Amino acid sequence: MYVKHIPIFHHLCCILNFCLQDKYKRSLADTENMRKRLTKQIEDAKLFGIQGFCKDLLSVSDILQKATECVPADQVKTNSHLKNLYEGLTMTEAELQKVIT
Numbered sequence: 001m002y003v004k005h006i007p008i009f010h011h012l013c014c015i016l017n018f019c020l021q022d023k024y025k026r027s028l029a030d031t032e033n034m035r036k037r038l039t040k041q042i043e044d045a046k047l048f049g050i051q052g053f054c055k056d057l058l059s060v061s062d063i064l065q066k067a068t069e070c071v072p073a074d075q076v077k078t079n080s081h082l083k084n085l086y087e088g089l090t091m092t093e094a095e096l097q098k099v100i101t
Contacts, residue, residue, distance in 0.1 A: 060096065061100060
């Protein structure tokens, strides 16, 4: 009597095994997709941060350029303190331009 049920039981086990394998493979795929999405989001966040930082650096560069343009050339020649300040500003501006480009 129980022997008749063995093929049915075997068939049910095969179906269950197939369903479990399918769920396992889907879980693996979902995990991989999530990993890829999170990696992309992290890269985007880094890029966004870098873009903001570069934008801020450009503002600083513009301010330095305006500051050096405002220094009267005739006073730089006669005033040593102003000359040192002007040279420091131009060197800082040059270094910042190297970083930006």
